[in-house]
Amino acid sequence: MKDLLPQAERLPGPLPAWHASTQDLRPIAEKLRAQNARLVALWASDERTGFALHVAFALRAGLLWLSVPLEREHPRYPGIADLFPAASRMQRAAYDLVGVHAQGGADHRKWLRHGAWPAGQFPLRKDFEPASAFEPAPDHYPFIRVEGEGVHEIPVGPVHAGTIEPGHFRFSIVGETILKLEERLGYKHKGIEKRFEQLSPEEGARLAGRVSGDSTVAYAWAYAMALEAATGAEAPARASALRGIALELERVANHLGDLGYLGNDVALTFGFFQFWRLKELLLRAHGAAFGHRYLMDFIVPGGVARDPDLGGLAEVLAYIKEEVAVLRAIYDEHAGAQDRFIMTGQVAQELAAHLGLTGVAGRASGQDYDLRRDHPVPPYHVLEVQAAGHIRGDVSARISVRFEELAESLRLIEALTAGLPPGALRAPLPGLAPGRRGCGWIEGWRGEVFVALEAGADGRLHRVHAHDPSWQNWPALERAVLGNIVPDFPLINKSFNLSYSGHDL
Amino acid sequence: MYTILKQIARTGIVTEPAPRADPSLRQVEQRLSETVLRHFGRALAIRHVDAGSCNGCELEIHACNGPHYNPERLGIRFVASPRHADLLLVTGPVSRNMETALRRTYDATPEPKLVVAIGDCGCSGGIFGESYASCGRVSNVIPVDVAVPGCPPEPVAILRGILAAIEVK
Numbered sequence: 001m002k003d004l005l006p007q008a009e010r011l012p013g014p015l016p017a018w019h020a021s022t023q024d025l026r027p028i029a030e031k032l033r034a035q036n037a038r039l040v041a042l043w044a045s046d047e048r049t050g051f052a053l054h055v056a057f058a059l060r061a062g063l064l065w066l067s068v069p070l071e072r073e074h075p076r077y078p079g080i081a082d083l084f085p086a087a088s089r090m091q092r093a094a095y096d097l098v099g100v101h102a103q104g105g106a107d108h109r110k111w112l113r114h115g116a117w118p119a120g121q122f123p124l125r126k127d128f129e130p131a132s133a134f135e136p137a138p139d140h141y142p143f144i145r146v147e148g149e150g151v152h153e154i155p156v157g158p159v160h161a162g163t164i165e166p167g168h169f170r171f172s173i174v175g176e177t178i179l180k181l182e183e184r185l186g187y188k189h190k191g192i193e194k195r196f197e198q199l200s201p202e203e204g205a206r207l208a209g210r211v212s213g214d215s216t217v218a219y220a221w222a223y224a225m226a227l228e229a230a231t232g233a234e235a236p237a238r239a240s241a242l243r244g245i246a247l248e249l250e251r252v253a254n255h256l257g258d259l260g261y262l263g264n265d266v267a268l269t270f271g272f273f274q275f276w277r278l279k280e281l282l283l284r285a286h287g288a289a290f291g292h293r294y295l296m297d298f299i300v301p302g303g304v305a306r307d308p309d310l311g312g313l314a315e316v317l318a319y320i321k322e323e324v325a326v327l328r329a330i331y332d333e334h335a336g337a338q339d340r341f342i343m344t345g346q347v348a349q350e351l352a353a354h355l356g357l358t359g360v361a362g363r364a365s366g367q368d369y370d371l372r373r374d375h376p377v378p379p380y381h382v383l384e385v386q387a388a389g390h391i392r393g394d395v396s397a398r399i400s401v402r403f404e405e406l407a408e409s410l411r412l413i414e415a416l417t418a419g420l421p422p423g424a425l426r427a428p429l430p431g432l433a434p435g436r437r438g439c440g441w442i443e444g445w446r447g448e449v450f451v452a453l454e455a456g457a458d459g460r461l462h463r464v465h466a467h468d469p470s471w472q473n474w475p476a477l478e479r480a481v482l483g484n485i486v487p488d489f490p491l492i493n494k495s496f497n498l499s500y501s502g503h504d505l
Numbered sequence: 506m507y508t509i510l511k512q513i514a515r516t517g518i519v520t521e522p523a524p525r526a527d528p529s530l531r532q533v534e535q536r537l538s539e540t541v542l543r544h545f546g547r548a549l550a551i552r553h554v555d556a557g558s559c560n561g562c563e564l565e566i567h568a569c570n571g572p573h574y575n576p577e578r579l580g581i582r583f584v585a586s587p588r589h590a591d592l593l594l595v596t597g598p599v600s601r602n603m604e605t606a607l608r609r610t611y612d613a614t615p616e617p618k619l620v621v622a623i624g625d626c627g628c629s630g631g632i633f634g635e636s637y638a639s640c641g642r643v644s645n646v647i648p649v650d651v652a653v654p655g656c657p658p659e660p661v662a663i664l665r666g667i668l669a670a671i672e673v674k
Contacts, residue, residue, distance in 0.1 A: 115601075117637055131636060162553075188555075188558075206632055211559065213563075
């Protein structure tokens with residue numbers, strides 16, 4: 001890291017993370033692209049005297065957080081979407097929220113701004129009143145049209161036909177075949193990042209746990225990790241182990257649900273009922289052990305909120321393990337289901353690397369990254385996590401990765417429970433000193449959840465950026481569906497299972 | 506096929522006794538006539554609208570449709586269009602970017618219709634509150650008959666809220 005950027009400063013905490021201020025975003029980004037670094041997140045902040053653009057990259061050594069100071073009058077920077085395509089929507093969101101402008105052939109269409117606030121207003125600027133209310137305006141969004149003989153459009157959403165989060169999908173099709181899919185997201189934007197700035201650092205943990213409810217453990221942990229790094233607190237060993245158990249339970253619960261729905265989407269409703277029966281048993285065991293079916297508010301800055309009674313959990317997990325083995329054999333041998341799964345919604349390995357595909361979907365397309373193995377923080381440093389993987393990048397590969405990860409998570413929970421150290425649950429949290437910063441980076445069930453936190457001069461939260469892996473994976477879904485038939489879209493979409501709330505913030 | 510049938514037989518029926526309505530969740534007096542409610546009580550079509558939730562409430566709505574709760578035995582089923590619906594199940598807070606879509610969905614639902622708001626955010630705006638981006642509680646945007654608190658409310662609570670909405674006085 002010192003070779004790349006001599007001024008890089010190691011951030012405190014267990015995560016191998018560095019921060020550097022620089023004016024050389026473009027040369028550094030080019031060098032990082034050549035080294036196969038990955039883009040983790042891009043966001044901006046109002047620094048009152050000027051602005052700042054922030055970019056986080058994943059390197060072999062760890063995480064690098066760059067801050068680029070921008071001038072007050074015309075805040076602009078050289079865009080990096082040509083090097084890291086996933087940056088495109090992040091740059092658009094940074095403009096909508098903070099008003100910093102990406103130069104150099106970037107896509108300048110609005111992204112998170114619909115009609116709730118007018119052009120020229122930037123909610124994350126410090127002089128923007130959080131309670132501002134504007135006359136709602138229609139959202140005229142310039143979709144890219146496909147023209148030609150027999151081409152027609154199917155607009156879907158924002159209100160979908162199932163219990164799904166809102167978003168708009170614009171399909172251009174010929175017959176049944178998808179020629180183009182364009183996503184329009186941002187419907188769930190509810191001002192989360194502005195809200196953080198009104199909360200105390202401790203209260204922020206509750207909000208972080210509600211950025212994307214299905215990943216509440218991952219977000220609460222990433223936020224706690226960021227705040228602990230910024231304040232110099234260290235979670236006790238028992239708390240770390242319990243955090244690991246909670247994160248793996250969240251992974252098991254979500255993978256069970258997805259495996260059920262993937263059966264459902266190919267008319268194998270047997271699979272839905274079987275997996276959802278198992279998920280319900282697990283959620284009830286969560287409730288009994290942790291007092292909450294989704295483990296919300298269990299991880300708090302400094303440690304964990306309570307000592308769970310893990311007594312009943314082992315039996316339920318052992319039962320789930322046996323039943324999942326039976327169900328996997330049934331899925332694997334079901335010709336009708338496999339016919340729908342195999343070669344559907346494929347993202348080839350090269351494309352996945354180009355787009356920066358992450359998490360479950362990334363690993364199914366040969367992107368062999370798993371933070372629990374690559375940059376293990378306690379309790380993962382002694383667990384030797386086996387990352388799942390596949391190279392075909394189709395629905396079937398994403399199912400396979402889920403099955404493998406589910407089995408590995410069950411092993412990890414067993415190991416962590418058996419070796420649960422005694423001791424305190426929570427370390428006292430020192431005050432947040434002005435200007436301190438920290439970040440958290442967690443391998444959630446969907447992919448890498450990242451939280452960056454900076455303290456203001458008054459010891460309150462100056463800027464909190466919460467980043468969902470869905471930012472990276474939504475654009476890949478647009479590519480995965482090409483050439484597939486429209487009725488396979490729900491199946492392909494489900495096999496990614498991306499978050500709208502986590503993306504829209 | 507044999508393994509599927511064997512697994513079904515081995516699993517048996519896991520559905521639990523049906524929950525009862527929870528009248529304390531009512532926000533307004535029952536507006537619909539007994540005749541209408543008797544029809545709804547036997548075939549209630551629900552359209553779920555996520556108007557801006559964190560997706561936690563959606564997890565529990567999904568769980569409601571699992572085999573332990575099996576709402577179809579109560580005549581409750583989820584439908585794909587508001588035009589087929591008797592009741593809207595709305596999670597919130599209502600983001601300003603979803604305000605118009607929620608109003609249009611409400612308008613597209615034929616009368617007589619009911620609305621059940623789900624979750625702390627649907628009931629009060631929750632931790633997100635009201636802001637430049639959030640309208641807060643569901644009743645700030647469309648009329649609400651029943652509101653079910655919880656973060657998220659458990660499946661039984663959601664079903665008790667739905668049953669309260671169609672309960673005959």
